[in-house]
Amino acid sequence: MAVFTSSETSEGGENSLAVALGLLGDEWNLLIIRMAFLGARRFKEWHDKLGIANSVLSSRLNGLIDAGVLVRVPYQKRPLRHEYRLTECGKDLWQVLLTIWDWESKWVSDRSVPLPPMVHLECGNEASPILKCAKCKMPASVKDVRGAFGPSGSFERSIPRATTRRRSVTPDNGDFGLYSETISLIGNRWSATALAAVFFGASRFTDFLQLMTAPPLIVADRLKTFCDIGVLQRAVLTEGSSRLEYRLSPKGHAVFPMMLTLIYWGDQWFRSPEGPALVFTHLECKNDFIPTLYCSACDHELTRKQIGVGGFVL
Helix, strand or coil: CCCCCHHHHCCCCCCCHHHHHHHCCCHHHHHHHHHCCCCCCCCHHHHHHHHHHHHHHHHHHHHHCCCCCCCEEEEEECCCCCEEEECHHCCCCHHHHHHCCCCCCHHCCCCCCCCCCCHHHHHHHEEEEEEEEEECCCCCCHEEEEEEECCCCHHHHCCCCCCCCCCCCCCCCCCCCCCCCHHHHCHHHHHHHHHHHHHCCCHHHHHHHHHHHHHHHHHHHHHHHHHHHHCCCEEEECCCCCCCCECHHHHHHHCCCHHHHHHHHHHHHHHHHCEEEEEEEECCCCCEEEEEECCCCCCEEEEEEHHHEEEEEE
């Protein structure tokens, strides 16, 4: 796959992780991309479905176009009107969206409408994606993969730049929806950065402060949110001490495929001139770890066009 060249990834600047977190660490962008996979093409469709202000929608669409996720295509000449379509870069987000769907369907139960099942069209079965190593084909969890900074890697370069403040949105309960807990995890800049810090090994409040370079109140708020939704668990460091450590819960460990596919997508399309931001090694086979999704029913590798969710083919 050709690596997408962007002004966002100049030498010494933000790396691919910062760009990926910046693009997907925005609740409106997540909802716009989700609707694009469900067939939305025109401005009015997003406006009517999401209840988003015209100026905000225009800003997000233009940002996704500038990033190469969407492309504007004319569909009418007189008067000239355009629609918005996913590029190859945008379509390549299918793994990220599928791991979000899988995490939501397994770990978020308090919704009025259940998520529709995933159907693997190749075997015809309802299934879920299984994260495996592309080299040895073995399943992999967070305990099986070691990550390290690559040539363009540092936590400072991995933090998305500040964007304008945005109000919270409430996603609908429709097909393949992105729900409040996904929004809480990666739906804004600091949430996405806090989640990345967890997988970089942060466990104490001071670790998060140092890595995130965010005000203490913001760090405390994100950690509280992650604990409230059950992704992190508080643990006392020593008996009789008031000092706390934050550890991933089983629900938090299950976020790993989402993070891996997001990081891999960013590296494929926004790699810095110096090289990747992060490199991963599969401890089982000692090879570079490339995330690949397999069908839980037939154990065949999943491809975008062979996946149906809620009646839609990705």
